[in-house]
Amino acid sequence: MMLLHYIWEDDMQNELIAAIATPPGIGGIAIVRMSGQGAEQTLMRVFKPKNATAIPLSSHLLTFGNLIEGDTILDECMAVIMKKPRSYTREDVCEIHVHAGAASSQNALRLCLLNGARMAHNGEFTRRAFENGRINMSQAEAVMDMISAKTYTGQMAAMRGLSGESSQFINKAKDRIIKLSALLEAGIDFPDDVTDPCLFTKIHDESMELAALLVGIANERKARIINEGLSIVICGLPNVGKSSLFNALVQEDLAIVTQIPGTTRDIITSAIELNGVVAHISDMAGLNDETNDVVEKEGIQRAKKKAEEADCLLLVLDGSRPLTEYEHQLITASYSVPLFIYINKSDLIHVINICDIKAINSTACVFQGCALHPNSLQPFKQALSVLVCDTDSFALTSQRQITLALSAADRLTAAASAAENLLEYELCAIELHDALWALGCITGENINEKVIDQIFNDFCVGK
Ligand SMILES: Nc1nc2c(ncn2[C@@H]2O[C@H](COP(=O)(O)OP(=O)(O)OP(=O)(O)O)[C@@H](O)[C@H]2O)c(=O)[nH]1
Numbered sequence: 001m002m003l004l005h006y007i008w009e010d011d012m013q014n015e016l017i018a019a020i021a022t023p024p025g026i027g028g029i030a031i032v033r034m035s036g037q038g039a040e041q042t043l044m045r046v047f048k049p050k051n052a053t054a055i056p057l058s059s060h061l062l063t064f065g066n067l068i069e070g071d072t073i074l075d076e077c078m079a080v081i082m083k084k085p086r087s088y089t090r091e092d093v094c095e096i097h098v099h100a101g102a103a104s105s106q107n108a109l110r111l112c113l114l115n116g117a118r119m120a121h122n123g124e125f126t127r128r129a130f131e132n133g134r135i136n137m138s139q140a141e142a143v144m145d146m147i148s149a150k151t152y153t154g155q156m157a158a159m160r161g162l163s164g165e166s167s168q169f170i171n172k173a174k175d176r177i178i179k180l181s182a183l184l185e186a187g188i189d190f191p192d193d194v195t196d197p198c199l200f201t202k203i204h205d206e207s208m209e210l211a212a213l214l215v216g217i218a219n220e221r222k223a224r225i226i227n228e229g230l231s232i233v234i235c236g237l238p239n240v241g242k243s244s245l246f247n248a249l250v251q252e253d254l255a256i257v258t259q260i261p262g263t264t265r266d267i268i269t270s271a272i273e274l275n276g277v278v279a280h281i282s283d284m285a286g287l288n289d290e291t292n293d294v295v296e297k298e299g300i301q302r303a304k305k306k307a308e309e310a311d312c313l314l315l316v317l318d319g320s321r322p323l324t325e326y327e328h329q330l331i332t333a334s335y336s337v338p339l340f341i342y343i344n345k346s347d348l349i350h351v352i353n354i355c356d357i358k359a360i361n362s363t364a365c366v367f368q369g370c371a372l373h374p375n376s377l378q379p380f381k382q383a384l385s386v387l388v389c390d391t392d393s394f395a396l397t398s399q400r401q402i403t404l405a406l407s408a409a410d411r412l413t414a415a416a417s418a419a420e421n422l423l424e425y426e427l428c429a430i431e432l433h434d435a436l437w438a439l440g441c442i443t444g445e446n447i448n449e450k451v452i453d454q455i456f457n458d459f460c461v462g463k
């Protein structure tokens with residue numbers, strides 16, 4: 001959708017705005033939405049109920065009628081008025097539900113614009129909901145997340161933001177900081193009256209606890225996984241069955257499988273859904289350090305680079321033959337991401353099993369199976385999705401909010417260390433104040449107009 005950048009002016013508030021709220025294209029219905037002063041009057045100039053007794057329209061009730069231009073009927077449609085304050089924007093909102101063809105929805109919008117409305121800017125409906133105090137900034141950002149959510153997990157995370165769970169979490173943290181600040185203020189204003197010998201210890205412990213809570217919800221990796229998905233890279237020696245496992249996981253015959261070692265050269269990636277999370281799975285060249293083949297060497301180089309960027313490594317072993325020295329190194333190396341080991345070819349007589357691998361790396365998650373029988377992979381897929389990322393616990397998903405929460409955590413840690421070193425009350429108070437300020441930016445109290453403009457400019461018109 002077209003992005004129109006605009007600067008919000010106070011006198012824009014309440015002007016009647018209109019936009020098509022549904023995506024372009026042919027479909028069942030398209031909705032044209034209006035909000036602001038005079039919404040009902042404009043609606044009644046372009047909409048005629050089939051039943052004249054329906055006038056005046058009851059709030060929040062859909063009415064059947066015609067879209068009209070003078071005496072000409074342009075479409076059959078439904079219309080609804082939602083009187084303020086019980087509406088998305090807390091202003092009078094009207095919607096016209098027309099047939100979804102380009103001409104029909106454009107006609108409905110054109111009529112609204114000819115009869116008193118002006119075109120809405122990006123995100124202007126949601127901005128009004130924010131300016132009128134119906135939602136805070138973190139909820140407004142959750143609306144955007146909801147629209148762009150690609151998976152069940154993304155949608156659930158957006159819903160947590162929309163329902164106010166993020167703001168409640170932040171507001172509770174703010175309350176605790178305010179209480180700490182009040183204790184300190186007393187120390188600054190009446191140093192002789194402050195008798196609590198544990199005051200600094202209290203401030204230290206509480207600040208550290210709050211900082212840890214904020215770091216816990218501001219997990220960039222988790223946010224990226226929720227928003228964009230998770231990258232799983234399949235690696236291992238040539239011919240162990242990586243491509244066979246890849247094809248089985250993505251349930252498509254994408255990668256070439258042969259009995260010749262060194263078959264795969266290019267990186268092949270496909271996306272699947274693992275327990276509501278998008279997983280981008282990549283198959284690559286087998287890690288063969290002894291090859292002289294120029295093409296295979298290039299494939300291996302790319303494979304190693306890809307493995308460095310992964311969220312999770314899936315090392316495949318051929319269970320029908322002993323481990324090589326290189327595989328031993330791969331199993332025992334330390335990785336910054338979870339390592340899964342899949343002992344393949346369990347249909348053949350196997351010489352290595354789960355216990356053998358656990359004996360050399362007790363922390364890796366080890367599975368055994370047969371890539372040629374995709375049904376046997378179901379428990380493995382299930383375990384993979386649960387172990388790779390806990391998406392159930394609450395997390396911030398907007399980069400803006402994560403940066404602010406981490407900055408608040410930094411300030412709290414600084415306040416804790418000032419308290420621990422028995423430094424001046426004032427220094428501690430400044431750090432707590434800065435932490436509070438950063439948290440206020442998440443919910444929107446402290447952010448300036450420029451930042452608000454930027455946030456809403458990323459929305460689409462009609463939302
Ligand atoms: N018996 C048996 N054979 C398998 C299994 N998985 C793969 N194979 C066979 O092993 C051979 C190699 O399979 P690939 O999937 O191409 O192995 P790869 O690791 O991708 O090999 P490169 O691309 O060369 O690195 C093929 O002949 C497969 O049919 C399995 O679970 N059991």
Ligand SMILES: [Mg+2]
Nearest residue numbers: 242243263264
């Ligand atoms: Mg292969």
